[in-house]
Amino acid sequence: MNAFYNKQGIGDVLLVQLQTETPEKILPEQNGDVTLIKDEAGEIAGFNLFNASSYAELPEGKKVEVTEALVTSLQNALSKNEIDFTLEVDFSPKFVVGFVESKEKHPNADKLNVCQVSVGGEQLQIVCGAPNVEQGQKVVVAKVGAVMPSGMVIRDAELRGVASSGMICSAKELALPDAPQEKGILVLPEDAEVGSAFQVKA
Template structure:
């Protein structure tokens, strides 16, 4: 679940993305201040808008809003006040974590891509990476599926040149770190970084 607000562009509306899936066709259902966006295929809610958001959740600066149990409780209450029957199930685990590159092999269909197996503590992910400096044994920053990058891009399950990829190994520039080097390459962390721990800049 990702939450955004853009008062300058959209107005006093909370934009809530419930899933990283993007259905081909959607249908809209509005009740009071809530608009649900549902997949036409299975009827699953993929996003919702909360109008007059300030009266429900208070004031927030424009941009991506940090997901907290308190914010989710306020959104759930807004749904109930407007007669919308939808239970919010939210994963509060960190989306930017320390990963350990267990293995690296060349992508069979792309010269500049590698297929990396990355241990992120709770699971092991397959991530296709195009950075020239990625190597097995490194500690790296992984943006897991559902992460919102500083650029606003949302990390989704993807397929790169026919190979599934779940997450992204990040560069300092992609993480918007101060003094990020201009040359291409992932951020390599110190060897004592704890695998699976949250990465905070």
């Protein structure tokens, strides 16, 4: 689940995204202060909560940290607007330390590599175009569902016919201070703990 709030830009409306993919066809349904966003199959892809500041404490800024307190407030808001829907939220970190187990050339693209990356308890296949990615590195991985500082949402993808789940990040993409301008992923120190959360400022 991702949440966005920009009171100056669009008013007192909280935008809540429940699916990583944007539906091709959107079917809105209004219930009081809530507009449900449904896909063609009738599944709730997200919702807009109007008069949001009366339901939850919201910081100024586009990206809102999804906490248990926020989810509780949103669940109460849905109930007050007579919507029978239970929010199921994954609170696991979306930016984590990964270890590049292997790197192979992409079969259909000269400048891309297919990496197998351990993120602690699971292994992800990530297609990476950075010139400096190598086997044995500790790196920052944005998992599917992560929202980059730029606002881009990380989704499952297929790059030139090869599946990719997540992104190996550069310092620039993570909006770190003094990030180098040249292309290349951020390589972490050897003592970085694989699977641990990496703090990213939205």
